[in-house]
Amino acid sequence: MAASLFTGVANAEVKTITDVIGREVEVDLPAKRIVLGMYYEDFMAVGTAAAYDNVVGISKDVWAGWVPANWAMHVAARPSLDQIPDVGEVEAQNFSIEKVLSLKPDLVVLADWQYQGLGLDVDHIEEAGIPVIVVDYNAQTLERHLASTRLFGEITGQTERAEEIAAFYETALNDVAARVAKAGGPKPKVYVEFGNKGPAEHSFTYGKNMWGAMATAAGGDNIAAPFVEWWGPINPEQVLSAKPDAIFIAGRENNKSETALPMGQQVDAAEARAKLSAFAGRPGWSDLPAIKNGKLFGVYQGASRTLSDFAMVQFISKQLYPEAFADVDPVANYLGYYEKYLPVKPAGTFAISAAEG
Template sequence: MTGRRSTRRRSAAADAGRRRFLAGGVALAGAMLAGLGRPGRAAPSGGITVTDILGRSVTVAGPVERVILGEGRQIAFVAALDREAPFRRVVGWRDDLIKSDPATFDAYRARFPDIASLPRFGTVSTGGFDVERAIALAPDLVVFNVEARGSIDESRVVDKLASVGIPCVFIDFRDRPFEHTEPSMRILGRLFGREDVAEAMIAFRRAEIARVTERLAAHPDLVRPLVEIDRIPGTTDDCCLSFGAENFGRVVEIAGGRNLGSALIPGTFGILNPEAIVAADPAVVIATGGNWQAIAPGGGWVGLGPGADLAEARRRLAALMRRPAFVETSAVRTGRVHAIWHQFYNTPYQFVAVQVIARWLHPELFADLDPDATFRTLHERFLPVAYRPGYWVDLVERAP
């Protein structure tokens, strides 16, 4: 991002963006008045075409050089595609990483300080995604997550961008991650011209998941404990947010457990009645945690993430387990209570969570599994920032 050559390229691109915006504004207004669906320019011949997670065909002229990330946390994979200069193509991004995962943002900013001045966008659902500003940045591509589709369709963001020749692609690491993560990685790898990196990271991910699933398959009679996932406790007074059969619910199943919410929550996310938790009496409780000072200042959330204070995280976890829904459960009485970094739910790193939870659920079977080493290896092989522990904690401190 730094250097005179880079500055000249960005300045020229920004000038082009302003010219494109002035010309495109006329086309955009005309398209909207005419009620056209996607009137933009013809798809470039000989370009790169992918089918995104929504089944849409998306074509770009070649490997993209200017990208807006519709969610800042997409950098979790984009950084692997351009490890030495992970923001060289990023001309703007949503502000969610800064708010929801400030420790990770700080880790990247420490090495790449220019990201502090990257243009930021809010969410489409709140009207915070400024289409005119996006056009002025002259992106080759805008990347959105599938969960934003409803708001995007309602506000016609994709149509407005398409009307001036800016394509959008939809990916998913969150709603159905074990179905959509690998295709999403391949989509971005192809659009960035870095298929080799995408395939290498996919292979690493598969191999690390197999270390759990293959061993479980060899023990079909293994007792699978009932697990309650306490989603982002301490950020709200509501009890108790949890996961259905997808996302962390699926992680629990893959790791050899039974997720309580799978039978009670119809979608990916939902709420469990406290009485239902008491009646089910889960053998294991797993809370998700992070640094949500920007979202829930002063809340009792469990602070987890790179470099987290695990003693303080353990203290907060203990306080949360004094809530009526949990205090008399078998999990609390036997000390089988844990917390894990919430952001595993929205990155290609979910396989690390599979290993962590497998060790919690079946400590003897997976005694030799070291998820800390797995996550460290991921950083060393693929990511531009150093690994720092702090992503999970036990209520009862274990011997090293």
């Protein structure tokens, strides 16, 4: 009894909670057998590493496949992660309802995009008496980030820690907004692209969510917003005619293209800068204000759709309003977040300028 007073985890209790898409779900909390679809670091930051003692299944490719260096870093710190059964991946259309049911979870947690992608298959899970909770960091809205964090607090019994992290995130975003408002003036035009295809082929840009929403939160005028709802390519001529003042290319560790932008865990800064600089050689880009003024930057794709993305918002803002953010070190803040809330220490290249070095 005495030990339980210091765990920070509440006793089991059936609660009705509302998820991020407004569904009221009755759940026995804190959950003891969880299938977790995404947002693995956010779940760990809120619930602590011990929360994975209660995870019986994951959509493994979303972590190990999308950000393998990040996955390897966590497995090195907690080898048992690699033993958690894989339930498949929604986008790859191999998510197995049968596998989920065989694990006998008392809760399934899905990202909003996973819930939407599974459609009527979710009914099979709920018909088996297993509640499904929807969370969402992909929208990159303050409202959904905070709501998802508090839901993780409810699920893991770490409500106080969830409130602390939610307050931390909200304070960081409000500080960005206040600095941008104080700086005033017209909003710089921003273009963001996923650099997974390299300079020769234009890849996805972002409209209302992910990097598009982050660029807007950072005080930028996202040139893709009128043309792209969520994510997708736009005509290269549109980029040229919009004349962006700053360009951000998002990169990751596991690229199929040799010319793609590498960013993230264990990525060498010199290699990242060299491949980032190659994007400036695209036809017509030399005439863009962003390229003329040395405003071509690389950012880490893995630092979107997560609580640590506040640091990427800070980085974008600092490039758009350098004087207003002169005392802000976004990369140090990114690493500081890990030091405070997660059991691993990233090392690599997470935000960079092509003009440096």
